Amino acid sequence: MKDISEIRADFPILSRKVYDKPLIYLDNGATTQKPLCVLDAVRDVYIRYNGNIHRGVHAMSDMTSEAYENAREIVRSFINASQREEIIFTSGTTGSINSIAFSFGERYVKEGDEILVSNLEHHANIVPWQMMCERKRAKLKVIPVNDNGEIIFDEYLKLLSPRTKIVAVTQVSNALGTIVPVNDIIKAAHSRNIPVLVDGAQGIQHGTTDVALMDCDFYAFSGHKIYGPTGIGVLYGKEKWLRELPPWQGGGDMVDKVTFEKTTYNELPFKFEAGTMNYAGAIGLGKALDYVSGIGREEIALRERQLLEYANNRLSGIKGLKIFGNSPDKIATISFLLDGIHQYDTGMILDKLGIAVRTGTHCAQPVMERFGIEGTVRVSMCFYNTFDEIDALGTGIEKVIQMFS
Numbered sequence: 001m002k003d004i005s006e007i008r009a010d011f012p013i014l015s016r017k018v019y020d021k022p023l024i025y026l027d028n029g030a031t032t033q034k035p036l037c038v039l040d041a042v043r044d045v046y047i048r049y050n051g052n053i054h055r056g057v058h059a060m061s062d063m064t065s066e067a068y069e070n071a072r073e074i075v076r077s078f079i080n081a082s083q084r085e086e087i088i089f090t091s092g093t094t095g096s097i098n099s100i101a102f103s104f105g106e107r108y109v110k111e112g113d114e115i116l117v118s119n120l121e122h123h124a125n126i127v128p129w130q131m132m133c134e135r136k137r138a139k140l141k142v143i144p145v146n147d148n149g150e151i152i153f154d155e156y157l158k159l160l161s162p163r164t165k166i167v168a169v170t171q172v173s174n175a176l177g178t179i180v181p182v183n184d185i186i187k188a189a190h191s192r193n194i195p196v197l198v199d200g201a202q203g204i205q206h207g208t209t210d211v212a213l214m215d216c217d218f219y220a221f222s223g224h225k226i227y228g229p230t231g232i233g234v235l236y237g238k239e240k241w242l243r244e245l246p247p248w249q250g251g252g253d254m255v256d257k258v259t260f261e262k263t264t265y266n267e268l269p270f271k272f273e274a275g276t277m278n279y280a281g282a283i284g285l286g287k288a289l290d291y292v293s294g295i296g297r298e299e300i301a302l303r304e305r306q307l308l309e310y311a312n313n314r315l316s317g318i319k320g321l322k323i324f325g326n327s328p329d330k331i332a333t334i335s336f337l338l339d340g341i342h343q344y345d346t347g348m349i350l351d352k353l354g355i356a357v358r359t360g361t362h363c364a365q366p367v368m369e370r371f372g373i374e375g376t377v378r379v380s381m382c383f384y385n386t387f388d389e390i391d392a393l394g395t396g397i398e399k400v401i402q403m404f405s
């Protein structure tokens with residue numbers, strides 16, 4: 001792995017100051033910062049070869065189309081999908097899940113059917129299913145979690161029923177950091193012929209994701225959480241599903257032949273890419289994935305485990321600090337509360353010290369309710385963070401406690 005100072009130099013924003021203090025960015029679960037090579041790749045599109053994709057006969061359109069399709073190939077290889085036809089570009093995880101919830105619901109779900117999600121889910125993996133359940137008069141069932149913030153596997157098995165149409169679970173909890181045993185969840189669902197969608201928004205950037213090995217039916221992630229641009233994401237779907245599912249949007253690029261009587265649809269993956277896509281974003285995402293591969297995904301996972309261990313040691317020594325989410329299988333995220341101090345106050349004071357953390361429910365209100373709390377302070381680290389930054393966080397938290405004592 002590159003030296004940490006070299007890595008940080010790849011991310012110009014990390015050397016800025018806020019309130020005249022060096023920025024300590026610990027909100028990587030919300031969005032990650034972007035290396036220069038990603039910014040350059042996006043800029044390059046607009047400076048050198050911008051043309052709408054798959055449309056023109058001219059050189060500019062050809063060059064952009066080629067770069068866009070190359071980005072699709074980078075994504076395919078990054079997640080080890082077997083074919084490029086299985087990679088659909090979307091606006092992000094939310095866009096991917098909404099599309100599947102709509103399309104899958106239209107094709108397969110009937111009154112009285114059941115959709116299974118877990119208590120750990122981000123709203124993006126709850127609300128689209130709820131909306132579909134309302135439309136179809138189906139039921140949303142919830143896998144409970146234990147006090148460590150882990151799903152209770154036996155309860156999951158009990159909830160799988162002949163009426164279960166799909167299981168939709170997160171790979172990693174954004175609120176608590178728990179790594180969910182998605183491989184086992186998928187095996188159990190598949191033994192009953194139930195497909196599984198995995199929300200990879202917090203999983204893809206923290207190690208190696210192999211959809212072939214995982215054997216998920218659908219996988220969703222966002223570019224901006226893996227050092228890529230905003231407004232671009234991916235939906236992976238097994239070819240057999242994508243062939244059967246109806247498109248969720250109509251318009252340009254997704255059609256084969258249009259008459260007023262009937263429209264036939266384009267081949268995969270274009271059947272699901274209606275209208276002008278965010279091709280500059282896709283090209284930037286391709287660059288981000290190449291950057292991550294260049295650093296090394298195993299190396300990233302190892303470094304983040306070291307950061308987590310260091311932060312756990314530092315923070316668990318602070319009196320009055322309670323951590324939520326204590327699974328031994330966690331990404332480098334720590335959700336906590338300080339005794340008698342509101343999470344917003346903690347977050348606001350840390351901010352004034354130049355430390356960016358997330359406060360609130362983290363778009364996961366049901367799991368907050370499970371723990372009987374209104375929210376937490378969430379520290380989400382990634383490989384460009386340093387041990388010094390964690391020390392500064394520890395000192396900052398102690399300052400917050402002092403101010404309120």
Ligand code: PLP
Nearest residue numbers: 092093094122124174201202222
């Ligand atoms: N799922 C999880 C687990 C997330 O953490 C997030 C964002 O924080 C999302 C879905 C939604 O991602 P986006 O807003 O990029 O669509």
